[in-house]
Amino acid sequence: MSTLKVLIKKEVxxxxxxxxxxxxxxxFPIVIMLVLPWVTTMDVRHVKVSVVDNDHSQFSQRIISKIxxxxxxxxxxxxxxxELSLKSLEDGEVDAILEVPHDFEKSIATGFPKKxxxxxxxxxxTKGSLGAQYLAQTLTGSINELRSSxxxxxxxxxxxxxxxxxxxLEYRNFMIPALLAILMIIITGFLPALNLVGExxxxxxxxxxxxxxxxxxxxxxxLIVYWVAGLIVITIALVVAWLVYGLTSVGNLLTIYAGAxxxxxxxxxxxxxxxxxSSTMQQAIFFMFFFVMVFMLMSGLLTPIESMPQxxxxxxxxxxxxxxxxxxxxxxxxxxxxxDMRFNFLALTVLAVIMNLGAALTYxxxxx
Amino acid sequence: xxxxxxxxxxxxxxxxxxxxxALDHVTLNVKRGEIFGLIGPDGAxxxxxxxILVTLLNADEGDxxxxxxxxxKDYREIRARVGYMPGKFSLYPDLSxxxxxxxxxxxxxxxxxxxxxxxxxxxxxxxxxxxxxxxxLSGGMKQKLALSCALIHKPSVxxxxxxxxxxxxxxRSEFWDMLHGLKQxxxxxxxxxxxxxxxxxxxxxxxxxxxxxxxxxxPQHMVEKFDGSLYAIKSSHMFQLLKDLxxxxxxxxxxxxxxxxxxxxxxxxxxxxxxxxLTAQGHEDVELKGIVPDIEDVFIKLLSNES
Numbered sequence: 194m195s196t197l198k199v200l201i202k203k204e205v206x207x208x209x210x211x212x213x214x215x216x217x218x219x220x221f222p223i224v225i226m227l228v229l230p231w232v233t234t235m236d237v238r239h240v241k242v243s244v245v246d247n248d249h250s251q252f253s254q255r256i257i258s259k260i261x262x263x264x265x266x267x268x269x270x271x272x273x274x275x276e277l278s279l280k281s282l283e284d285g286e287v288d289a290i291l292e293v294p295h296d297f298e299k300s301i302a303t304g305f306p307k308k309x310x311x312x313x314x315x316x317x318x319t320k321g322s323l324g325a326q327y328l329a330q331t332l333t334g335s336i337n338e339l340r341s342s343x344x345x346x347x348x349x350x351x352x353x354x355x356x357x358x359x360x361x362l363e364y365r366n367f368m369i370p371a372l373l374a375i376l377m378i379i380i381t382g383f384l385p386a387l388n389l390v391g392e393x394x395x396x397x398x399x400x401x402x403x404x405x406x407x408x409x410x411x412x413x414x415x416l417i418v419y420w421v422a423g424l425i426v427i428t429i430a431l432v433v434a435w436l437v438y439g440l441t442s443v444g445n446l447l448t449i450y451a452g453a454x455x456x457x458x459x460x461x462x463x464x465x466x467x468x469x470x471s472s473t474m475q476q477a478i479f480f481m482f483f484f485v486m487v488f489m490l491m492s493g494l495l496t497p498i499e500s501m502p503q504x505x506x507x508x509x510x511x512x513x514x515x516x517x518x519x520x521x522x523x524x525x526x527x528x529x530x531x532x533d534m535r536f537n538f539l540a541l542t543v544l545a546v547i548m549n550l551g552a553a554l555t556y557x558x559x560x561x
Numbered sequence: 562x563x564x565x566x567x568x569x570x571x572x573x574x575x576x577x578x579x580x581x582x583a584l585d586h587v588t589l590n591v592k593r594g595e596i597f598g599l600i601g602p603d604g605a606x607x608x609x610x611x612x613i614l615v616t617l618l619n620a621d622e623g624d625x626x627x628x629x630x631x632x633x634k635d636y637r638e639i640r641a642r643v644g645y646m647p648g649k650f651s652l653y654p655d656l657s658x659x660x661x662x663x664x665x666x667x668x669x670x671x672x673x674x675x676x677x678x679x680x681x682x683x684x685x686x687x688x689x690x691x692x693x694x695x696x697x698l699s700g701g702m703k704q705k706l707a708l709s710c711a712l713i714h715k716p717s718v719x720x721x722x723x724x725x726x727x728x729x730x731x732x733r734s735e736f737w738d739m740l741h742g743l744k745q746x747x748x749x750x751x752x753x754x755x756x757x758x759x760x761x762x763x764x765x766x767x768x769x770x771x772x773x774x775x776x777x778x779x780p781q782h783m784v785e786k787f788d789g790s791l792y793a794i795k796s797s798h799m800f801q802l803l804k805d806l807x808x809x810x811x812x813x814x815x816x817x818x819x820x821x822x823x824x825x826x827x828x829x830x831x832x833x834x835x836x837x838x839l840t841a842q843g844h845e846d847v848e849l850k851g852i853v854p855d856i857e858d859v860f861i862k863l864l865s866n867e868s
Binding site for chain 1: 615616617637640641643645647649650651652653654655656660663664665667668669670694710
């Protein structure tokens with residue numbers, strides 16, 4: 194039996210005997226894919242609105258019923274004074290206030306309309322601005338209806354919005370590819386790093402180091418096991434995305450797997466660097482955690498890279514998840530081809546080489 | 562190729578960790594086919610020397626050869642030829658006895674059957690439990706498994722770092738019998754131990770402390786070389802006795818040794834007079850007898866000569 198084969202056999206045996214790892218590989222993607230797409234959403238729904246109705250007209254009634262009907266807005270109260278509504282806003286019971294001025298309906302008919310005011314709680318900037326926008330849209334709709342009922346001239350919408358690639362504006366369609374990347378970082382970056390440091394802590398690495406086995410073969414055997422685990426995990430996750438969310442890739446699955454494999458190579462190389470530089474599990478965990486935080490928050494996983502400051506945007510070019518996430522989202526949602534993504538693939542390849550070179554260079558077979 | 566009569570040569574090896582000198586110009590030789598004991602307390606530098614010899618660590622100074630191969634230049638070849646059993650159990654606890662054996666055999670490019678004769682006397686004792694995982698074995702069984710794994714590729718030199726630490730007295734004695742069996746097969750063995758009483762089971766020993774070798778010789782010769790008269794003494798007040806004896810100019814050294822204190826006679830020492838004066842000081846049942854020194858006495862004497 195060749196050395197590599199016996200080493201892989203040993204890793205598989207250890208992996209299977211571990212009471213935790215095989216379950217983790219199956220349960221982890223399922224749980225993450227079942228729970229997180231529902232909760233990591235930036236869709237703003239049920240913005241609570243208090244209407245200050247000074248007009249008491251048909252128009253204000255129409256607005257109120259529209260707010261009640263909307264799934265994005267919900268009517269909290271119709272209050273007689275702005276002060277009262279403001280009190281509710283301060284108490285956090287209400288997210289936005291809509292104040293319809295006295296004789297608003299009449300002023301529209303005269304051609305010199307009064308102004309409706311919207312005040313939103315913007316402590317949560319996203320919720321505040323989106324809430325105000327939804328309210329404004331509802332209002333515009335109602336005003337247009339009112340105008341067209343007054344004068345026969347058409348006051349239709351002047352623009353049409355089309356949400357390409359994610360027509361229902363589902364935030365989870367945007368998040369699922371990102372979750373795949375997080376799964377890969379943990380299964381193929383974290384686990385092999387911990388496994389290698391575990392051998393250091395247990396002292397077994399010393400017994401291995403006095404055998405003629407070279408370190409490359411030894412590490413490769415470990416990685417192969419985690420690479421396979423990583424591909425299994427991504428497959429499970431894709432199946433869950435399809436079964437539960439009905440989300441399938443628009444583009445070629447092979448392109449996704451190719452990207453995933455390159456990313457796995459990169460991130461496992463990174464895991465080995467972490468394990469080489471640390472001598473205990475604790476150190477390795479902290480090391481990995483720091484970078485995982487950076488990966489999660491800077492690679493465009495949650496927030497678009499384009500809205501980061503310029504210097505940070507330059508930094509993101511160094512982060513492997515950036516390219517993987519771009520590939521995933523483009524192929525998954527837009528049906529991009531391998532050729533379209535060639536620069537991302539090239540960048541990932543370069544990073545894979547750099548990471549694995551780094552892994553080889555940081556390894557010292559003998560301590561000095 | 563093995564022309565040199567030496568299995569291990571260590572020349573002026575030094576190694577320090579920061580400001581701590583783990584090995585201070587150590588020189589020693591191990592002949593082929595002998596059991597050489599490295600004896601000294603914790604912190605003597607035994608493990609550091611082992612790691613340098615099995616190519617896990619580089620020395621700061623000096624050079625060493627194992628089986629005629631340089632530990633720095635020919636490290637790959639050395640790794641194929643030596644068997645190393647670290648002080649800490651370091652086989653895979655989640656693999657069974659059998660799997661560990663096969664795993665290490667394959668890494669060395671051999672099969673368990675090929676060298677079964679060599680490991681048989683040891684392996685047979687644990688073979689009935691071969692399906693059991695290594696992590697669930699008793700201390701003595703772990704030690705036998707570790708030795709079997711270190712032997713499976715038929716090494717020419719065997720390095721055993723404190724193999725008997727944490728093992729009961731009967732198993733310790735059995736273990737030394739096994740080592741003598743291996744010696745009969747032509748293996749050269751370097752073994753370290755903090756237990757002075759195990760010195761007599763070695764062909765030659767090096768007594769070491771704080772990174773220095775105090776003396777190298779056969780255990781018998783080392784005891785014979787002991788110059789000075791050694792006594793064992795006890796009385797009804799052992800602690801007071803130790804204090805009193807240490808204050809005397811005629812006593813060169815006095816230290817506890819189990820039931821008795823051992824006393825090394827200094828200039829103008831008179832046994833009869835000592836018993837009298839101790840009795841006068843209030844000690845009852847004073848018992849004083851001349852004894853033959855053991856390795857521990859030799860070690861303590863060498864230590865006091867050093868300082």
